[in-house]
Amino acid sequence: GESVGLHLPTLSVQEGDNSIINCAYSNSASDYFIWYKQESGKGPQFIIDIRSNMDKRQGQRVTVLLNKTVKHLSLQIAATQPGDSAVYFCAENSGYSTLTFGKGTMLLVSP
Amino acid sequence: GAVVSQHPSRVICKSGTSVKIECRSLDFQATTMFWYRQFPKKSLMLMATSNEGSKATYEQGVEKDKFLINHASLTLSTLTVTSAHPEDSSFYICSADSTSGSGETQYFGPGTRLLVL
Numbered sequence: 001g002e003s004v005g006l007h008l009p010t011l012s013v014q015e016g017d018n019s020i021i022n023c024a025y026s027n028s029a030s031d032y033f034i035w036y037k038q039e040s041g042k043g044p045q046f047i048i049d050i051r052s053n054m055d056k057r058q059g060q061r062v063t064v065l066l067n068k069t070v071k072h073l074s075l076q077i078a079a080t081q082p083g084d085s086a087v088y089f090c091a092e093n094s095g096y097s098t099l100t101f102g103k104g105t106m107l108l109v110s111p
Numbered sequence: 112g113a114v115v116s117q118h119p120s121r122v123i124c125k126s127g128t129s130v131k132i133e134c135r136s137l138d139f140q141a142t143t144m145f146w147y148r149q150f151p152k153k154s155l156m157l158m159a160t161s162n163e164g165s166k167a168t169y170e171q172g173v174e175k176d177k178f179l180i181n182h183a184s185l186t187l188s189t190l191t192v193t194s195a196h197p198e199d200s201s202f203y204i205c206s207a208d209s210t211s212g213s214g215e216t217q218y219f220g221p222g223t224r225l226l227v228l
Contacts, residue, residue, distance in 0.1 A: 018152070027225045032215050042116075043204050043219035044155065089154060093215050097208075101154045 008087065010106040017078040023090035023102045028071060030092035034099070035064060035075045037085045046087075047075070048071075077107075085109045114138055115207050125193055125228055131191045132223045134205030136181040140185035141207035143164035144216060146178070161188045195227040 014021050025033065031052040036044035049075075049089050050064045052056045057064050063076040090102040124130050132150075134144055137200040149154040159180050160168040167180035172184050179191040192199055202224055206217035 034215075036219075040221070041115075041202075041224070043206075043221045047221070048138060049215075092115050097143070098157055098160060099215075100157075 006078060007099045008104055010108060012108045012110065013080050015080060015109055015111050017080050017084060019075075019084070019107060021075045021077075021082045021088050021105045021107065023073040023075075023105075025090065025092045025100075025102065026072050027092060027094045027100070028068075028099075030094040032093040033064070033066060033073050033093045034093075035062075035073075036089045036091060036101075037084075037086045038089060038104075044089060054101070080109050082109045082111055112203075113209055113218045115205065115220040117203075117205055117223050119223060120221065121224040121226075123226045123228065125144070127194055127197050127223050128150045129191055129193045130225060131189055132194055132203055132225075133204075134188045134190070134207070134220055136186045136207040136209075136218070139207070141188075141209060143184060143204045143208040144182060144188040146180060147204045147206070149204060149222075151202075155204060158190075162182050192225065193224070197227045200225055200227045 032051040033104045035047040037046045048062050048064050050066050052079050055066050060079045065074045087104045087106050089104045091099040116135045118133045132198050144161040146158045148158050149155050149168045155201040158173045161180045161182040163185050169175045169190050202221040202222050206219045
C-alpha cells in the first residue's frame with residue numbers, strides 16, 4: 001500500500017506486481033517531464049521522459065502517463081523486481097533551463 | 112556515454128573549514144552544469160546553474176559567497192563550501208547538460224556526501 005506523511009511517501013509492492021507512482025506537478029507551462037530513479041547514496045538515474053504534446057510514452061517495462069488537465073504524471077513499472085527498489089522523482093522543465101523536482105516516492109519491492 | 116563524475120564521494124571536515132567538490136563530464140562537453148543539495152529523505156533542491164566562462168546563477172536563498180562555483184572549462188565545475196558549518200552537512204549532486212543549455216538533458220553525478228563536525 002501507499003503511505004504519506006512526515007516521511008517520504010512509500011509504495012510497497014510484491015515482486016512481479018505492477019507499480020504505479022504518481023506525481024503532481026505545479027507549473028502549467030512545463031512542457032517536458034522526466035522520471036528519475038535514485039538508489040541510496042547515488043545520483044538520480046534517468047528512466048523515461050515525455051513532452052507535453054504526448055499523453056503516453058512507453059519504454060522497457062516502464063510507461064509514463066501525462067494528464068495536463070489536472071497536472072498529473074504517473075510512472076508505471078511492469079513486473080516490478082527487487083532491483084526496482086529506490087526513490088523515484090518526477091521532474092519538470094518549464095523552459096527556464098532548469099528542472100524542478102517533485103518530492104519523491106520510495107518504492108519497496110519485497111520478494 | 113554521458114558520464115558525470117564527482118570528487119570526493121564523501122568528505123568529513125571540521126566546522127569553519129572550506130571544502131571543494133569537483134564535477135566533471137567525462138565524455139562530453141557541458142556548457143551548463145547544475146548543483147543540487149539533497150537532505151535525507153528529501154528531494155533535490157537546485158542551488159545554482161553554472162555556465163562555462165561566466166558567473167553562476169544562484170537560486171533564491173542560496174548564499175553565493177558561501178557556495179562558490181567555478182566553471183573553468185567545458186568539462187569541470189567546482190563547488191566550494193566556505194566556512195562550513197554542521198547545517199551544511201548534506202548530499203551535494205551535480206549534473207551536466209549535454210545539449211545547448213536547455214536544461215532538459217541533465218546527466219547526474221554520483222553525489223558527494225559532506226559531513227561537517
